[in-house]
Amino acid sequence: MKATESKYNQCLYFAANTLARKVEKLALESWKPVDLSPSHAYLLMMVLEQPGLQPCCLADHLQLSPSTITRLIEKLEEKQLVSRSTEGKMTLVYPSEKGMALLPALKECSKDFHNSSCCLIDKEERENMVANMCNLADKLH
């Protein structure tokens, strides 16, 4: 059955969750080439762009809780893609050589993901939707 045919096709809870799960699945596919989950990949990309970023800053930009960020970094550290250095009460996250080497592949995955969702929906409509979703998310405190 399609989501649009479901009993709950007018329910925000239903729509938001269903969409997110499907998008997650698509993203998972797109980032398979680098063997990272989408959130790991986004975090790594941020660190590559701004080496020495703090976890709290990552949490802000990715809109994830600090504890989740810790968990994501842990895994990237295991894979030796980033390293943490503790400076006083804060932690700085740096990409490793191996992490840096991954940048082009990451960008490729990013592009792939973007394309595979773009071909399903009109560019303008898509942009509108994404903006609306962010807006509503912000209102939800």
Place this chain on the structure above:
Amino acid sequence: MKATESKYNQCLYFAANTLARKVEKLALESWKPVDLSPSHAYLLMMVLEQPGLQPCCLADHLQLSPSTITRLIEKLEEKQLVSRSTEGKMTLVYPSEKGMALLPALKECSKDFHNSSCCLIDKEERENMVANMCNLADKLH
């Protein structure tokens, strides 16, 4: 930081997930009075409306995997809100007395959830968004 201010505010992955998590949180609050998570509540409401529904049908309408449905039913059974009866190779789910007694409260929660999201966003815009999200979800195979 707000989602609209994030580095990734144009990314579908980011927008869909951020929104879904926030909506989930709001829904969680709304259904606290009946001490059920939103998905448990929706499942129960479906069973109340159509006693004897099969898990596969629930999975279809709620757009969740069969295994997730099993897990949801298990918990509702523990709470003695529904019961399962195996008829040949299929399973039928029925509400219990206790489950039926919960119907008015469930409807109240449902209304609350709807209202608390409605006061944040224009009715028409909201309806549009929900419809668009379902549509896109369907296209994401």
Place this chain on the structure above:
DNA sequence: ACTACTCATTTGTACATACAAGCCTAGAAT
């Protein structure tokens, strides 16, 4: 200098969900 307080991070634990493999039961093929 001692205490209390705050902030950034981590840890233990829990929840929502899914995938893959297994288990029954019903019906089909022989």
Place this chain on the structure above:
DNA sequence: ATTCTAGGCTTGTATGTACAAATGAGTAGT
């Protein structure tokens, strides 16, 4: 009848995420 197959459900296990409590390091009050 016996075996094969398919469908519906369940089970083991894994992923993504968060909350609440714990840690540890600066900071302010006295």
